[in-house]
Amino acid sequence: MGPLIPMGIIPDQWNSVMAVLIGVAFGFVLESSGFSSSRKIVGLFYGYDFTVLRVFFTAAVTTAVGLAYFSYVGWIDMSLAYIHPTYLTAAIVGGLIMGLGFITGGFCPGTSLCAVAIGKIDGIIFTIGLMLGIFIFSEGYPVWEGLYNGNYLGSVKVTESLGISDNLFIFLFAVMALAAFYVTSLIGRRIKEVNY
Amino acid sequence: MSRTYILLTIVAILGAAVLVFLPEKKNQKELDPEKLLMEINNSSRYLSTDLVAHRLIEKDPSILLVDVRPAAQYGEYALPGAINIPLEQVLLIDNEGYLNRNDLEIVLYSNGDLWADQAWILCARRGYKNLYVLKGGLNHWFESIMQPKSPSPGSPSQDFDMYSFRLAASQYFGGGANIETNTENSTENVIIKRREKKSVTAGGC
Numbered sequence: 591m592g593p594l595i596p597m598g599i600i601p602d603q604w605n606s607v608m609a610v611l612i613g614v615a616f617g618f619v620l621e622s623s624g625f626s627s628s629r630k631i632v633g634l635f636y637g638y639d640f641t642v643l644r645v646f647f648t649a650a651v652t653t654a655v656g657l658a659y660f661s662y663v664g665w666i667d668m669s670l671a672y673i674h675p676t677y678l679t680a681a682i683v684g685g686l687i688m689g690l691g692f693i694t695g696g697f698c699p700g701t702s703l704c705a706v707a708i709g710k711i712d713g714i715i716f717t718i719g720l721m722l723g724i725f726i727f728s729e730g731y732p733v734w735e736g737l738y739n740g741n742y743l744g745s746v747k748v749t750e751s752l753g754i755s756d757n758l759f760i761f762l763f764a765v766m767a768l769a770a771f772y773v774t775s776l777i778g779r780r781i782k783e784v785n786y
Numbered sequence: 787m788s789r790t791y792i793l794l795t796i797v798a799i800l801g802a803a804v805l806v807f808l809p810e811k812k813n814q815k816e817l818d819p820e821k822l823l824m825e826i827n828n829s830s831r832y833l834s835t836d837l838v839a840h841r842l843i844e845k846d847p848s849i850l851l852v853d854v855r856p857a858a859q860y861g862e863y864a865l866p867g868a869i870n871i872p873l874e875q876v877l878l879i880d881n882e883g884y885l886n887r888n889d890l891e892i893v894l895y896s897n898g899d900l901w902a903d904q905a906w907i908l909c910a911r912r913g914y915k916n917l918y919v920l921k922g923g924l925n926h927w928f929e930s931i932m933q934p935k936s937p938s939p940g941s942p943s944q945d946f947d948m949y950s951f952r953l954a955a956s957q958y959f960g961g962g963a964n965i966e967t968n969t970e971n972s973t974e975n976v977i978i979k980r981r982e983k984k985s986v987t988a989g990g991c
Contacts, residue, residue, distance in 0.1 A: 598888065648798075655801045662808060669879075757805040764802035768795065 592666035628696025679740030895920035
């Protein structure tokens with residue numbers, strides 16, 4: 591029966607409304623996980639706070655396992671799900687730029703907006719920088735068009751390029767998450783607790 | 787670490803582990819055989835050549851012609867605006883975007899009825915909606931639209947109306963009827979546009 595909008599169970603016009611509702615819920619989770627604090631976010635990089643890793647790994651594993659079961663019992667047709675197309679060059683270069691901005695600014699785009707929402711000045715400055723970046727990118731688009739569209743691989747899934755089944759990958763991913771949780775909890779015990 | 791946290795982690799891991807051992811399951815939605823039989827016996831899927839000609843002339847945007855003949859035959863002649871999906875490629879996932887539409891009426895055609903009907907059954911079994919078949923195919927298209935025959939004197943007036951429509955349509959589509967200068971069948975160069983997947987607003991964190 592799912593996905594609800596492509597199958598017409600929820601009319602297409604609700605697309606944006608759903609996006610806003612999910613966005614609000616996402617912002618709420620980010621804020622309640624403490625992600626509107628840049629210190630918490632960069633804690634993963636400097637090795638004193640692993641909340642980011644736990645939250646995102648948990649979210650990914652829960653979603654993947656849930657969707658796999660939904661698909662198995664026929665509640666969702668995964669062939670209709672949107673798969674983000676891969677532009678390899680852009681992903682690598684963009685990943686580097688984003689990572690750099692992540693560490694220096696202490697936010698990713700979503701969390702910076704959370705920080706703006708609770709009135710953090712660094713969040714506001716970060717968002718202005720974000721807008722500036724978008725402006726420069728858009729205005730200079732012809733310059734980096736080749737880079738942006740380079741090495742287009744289409745909507746590939748990681749399991750297709752690895753040649754393993756989706757479910758096996760989900761299991762391996764869950765094991766990886768478990769290992770990461772365990773290792774970070776070991777590290778967490780050895781370091782002094784940081785209060786923000 | 788709290789006990790709930792450990793418990794939930796175990797649940798997630800077990801859930802993922804069970805997934806690996808789940809037996810393969812075909813999750814293909816297919817029409818059940820009785821429904822399919824009912825639809826096969828229902829002749830409402832056939833559209834007459836006159837109706838299709840009429841809609842083509844009116845440039846009806848809600849109709850998409852699909853030529854299920856091999857590419858070579860499609861290259862020689864095709865109806866205006868038709869795209870080519872040879873019968874053996876009907877089930878390719880790339881073609882689902884064309885054939886499984888809620889917003890368009892898909893009209894399948896071949897030289898006769900047979901291939902188009904086979905394509906229709908394949909697609910109907912997949913559960914695609916809004917599928918039609920051009921009755922009589924291109925052969926009937928030529929007989930009725932491109933080279934219409936004048937009805938015998940004494941036929942009902944509807945026949946003459948139809949004949950005059952077909953004559954006009956024949957001129958429109960560049961057929962040979964009563965026009966000696968224009969005997970070539972126009973093969974319009976059709977540019978196939980792949981339908982892009984609906985792009986969803988992409989988002990990171």
